[in-house]
Amino acid sequence: MDFKFSDEQLKLRKEFFDVCKDLEKIKPKGYVGLESNYDTDEGWEYHLHCAKEFARRGWLALDWPAEYGGSGTMMDRVFFAEARGYYDVAGADVFGVEMLAPTILGAGNDDIKRRFLPGIASGDVMWCELWSEPNAGSDLASLATTAIRKGDEYIINGQKTWSTGAHRSHWAFAVVRTNPNAEKKHQGLTFLLFDMKTSGITVKPLLYMEGGHYYNEVFLDDVRVPVNNVVGEENKGWAVTQMLAGFERSNLGAIMCMQRQLEDLVKYCNETKVKGEVTARDPLVRNRLAQAACELEAARCLAYRIADAQSKKEMALFDASAVKITSGELQARIAHMATDLFGSCGQVKISRWAKLNGFFETWYQHHFRLNVAMGTNEIQRNIIAWSGLNLLRMK
Ligand SMILES: Cc1cc2nc3c(=O)[nH]c(=O)nc-3n(C[C@H](O)[C@H](O)[C@H](O)COP(=O)(O)OP(=O)(O)OC[C@H]3O[C@@H](n4cnc5c(N)ncnc54)[C@H](O)[C@@H]3O)c2cc1C
Known part of the structure; x- marks a missing residue:
């Protein structure tokens, strides 16, 4: 498969990254990932602010039909998710924009589309x-x-x-x-x-x-x-629920979020000395970072392949399960690696000893949920077993 993109696509991708880079600068202190949208008033305000910024550019409705405000393609939507993931910014309601909108477009009648899509596209209505x-x-x-x-x-x-x-x-x-x-x-x-x-x-x-x-x-x-x-x-x-679950599991932004984490860890290791020696020269550290980079590259290829299949409406049920397991379990390994690298400082968040603003302490605590939320990884493996490998179904 050729992952080359057109100049026009790359120009738009850069625009997504530029806007998200600016939004990263105004993040509330301690903001880490989706959950931060809901915990504090500052997080929620930030989420609403980013939503407005995206909405006025038409980005919350990117790959919708033109009659509902769409102006792009499925691949544009992927690039947009990558940019948000890389800078870990809020604004694209995971439930409204990512899951419900494509479900309404696929299964809703005209009245439902007319009443509910505009609020999602404008960032005014957030969903659970x-x-x-x-x-x-x-x-x-x-x-x-x-x-x-x-x-x-x-x-x-x-x-x-x-x-x-x-x-x-x-x-x-x-x-x-x-x-x-x-x-x-x-x-x-x-x-x-x-x-x-x-x-x-x-x-x-x-x-x-x-x-x-x-x-x-x-x-x-x-x-x-x-x-x-x-x-x-x-x-x-049930059929509508199944349709939405497919959108729920196509986990593309998560890969770029980990890419950024890896870059931050590489920078940290290049700049930090332990017992007089730069951390980056420790063979075990190099080994783990290189391993993570390999796994990340494999996850990225899988995610792009699935995005491509999704854009052609050829996505298989087990594709979404595969990317969900791959990205969630890799996030767990990266969080473990970071807390190991930081030693005892890896366990603190609000402290002068916290490393990289305690970002990885939060991810360490939060990676557990990735194996459960959106359908447990055991269930995803079952789906891969019968739907991908043609193993007999469990009784
Ligand atoms: C952080 C988080 C956020 C969530 N957000 C939402 C949300 O916004 N909205 C919402 O509706 N739900 C949400 N959920 C719920 C989530 O979808 C469920 O927790 C998940 O589907 C598992 O269901 P359960 O907790 O009832 O566990 P159970 O179904 O009781 O499973 C318990 C254990 O048994 C295993 N198991 C069960 N059946 C099988 C089987 N057939 N084969 C092998 N193993 C099996 C499971 O893998 C799991 O390890 C969230 C969950 C979490 C943790």
């Missing part, structure tokens, strides 16, 4: 995903939240959990059970959109192990949602 429940994660189809239709409304009752950013987001997309008597559990599910200010919604924090407030439990008590907020058809929400 209400899928997982206390007893339904990997086995999402066994979810218990019901939405019983009464006239022109559904009345929703149940509990969702692990809802990232639900305490700040404006709207939610949820999967709910509209037919409790369906023969099979994945039948009778519906994909619904609702305003998080609707009466009957209670959001409670689910604090991460270091105390950050990124995730939530969401309680739904007699929440009334108009029936015309369904994406796809009533009782056929």
